[in-house]
Amino acid sequence: MGPLAAIRIRQIAFIPATMLSLTYWYTALGLWCTAGIIWLTLYTHFLITHVQPVVVLWISALLLGLGYGAVTCLSRFGTVVATLIYIAIITLTGVSLAYLFSSGATIFVIVGIMFSLNALFIFYLNISSGLFRPLIFMAVSGIIAAIVVNSLVASSTMVWIVSMLTVLVWTLITALEKSTLHGYARMLYHSEFSSLLRCALFGALTLYLGIINAVVTLCRYIILMILEILLSFRP
Template identity: 30%
Template structure:
């Protein structure tokens, strides 16, 4: 019996579906890479603590600089440069995550969501689910919650981690749903302008999706810090 690999399944799909599938797989790699980098950085103590905060502030400035550059010049950057930038943003965000939260917390959440994108893409390929539609976002939620349940139940995690992991799955599913139409339009326009840039479209799409998450995540962190500052100010009154 002939074996069917993931690459064979992807090649049988229409072009836009093939590109979106590759973007989701690249996103899964980015999430797992974030978890791995965060663990390595914590192991070697390359995080922002009360002794040294330079890595934290440097990572923040570089991350914002990369982001603004990408917003305006992503079409003009070649594929190799986009891969380097994607790798750099993952590394910088890993520094920020490892500095703000326990490394076990970071590896759990990003590991779950990475598996969510991988398994959802495999299921979509096997059952012919359109990966450029809202059904894929619904599939992400179902698969992500299933992985969260099994992982937290196996590790006997606290209720707090259960809730956070479920919310993290919802966050990534919402971002994917919100960006599906934008990614389809971007990929279609970019590919029609330069049909040989399939890899460029995939990496650029995954990078745009990841940075959209970074911006959303950073706004949530800033909002929490503001609420904590307001609470401290009220306690002093």
């Protein structure tokens, strides 16, 4: 292996700090928009007066299906299509959570603050996600944000617990999606049709949909497990 090839491999082994910072900003923006939709839906009493529970269940099912489908074939989309999908998923998430969990706005604000702080941290210190420090800072900053926000709005014990768990889960998802984000970084170096904006948007969608993808995968494994148990009782 020549020296230039070795430099090239080392160059794409880590996510460029600018791309990762922009990815976190897009993720934070999506989370804050979701919180705004939750608040707006609750403030206008739209779901309570106009929408039946079965409709919300259908919306939730559509959200899970759209989210899982978007994750599996995300790299095929262009920037405009990915943006429209992001907006649609944000809207569906906000409407669903406004009916299912009214305090979701507080939690999404907290996680959005966590990602925005990490975007600043990575941008100004020029640290890529190849190191563990950004993930440690993410968990710590998320917990601090949860303590501050929950104290300011006098959240219930349930919201405190859910917000802390959400911070930890999203930090774990970010760590698990590191290889996917590396793939988007390689697109910057190898593809003529990939821009920083497109790759960062893909990264934000991947992180935003991480929980949805985890829920769908968990449900699939549970269903398969139940089917195996039922089939084992067949004569």
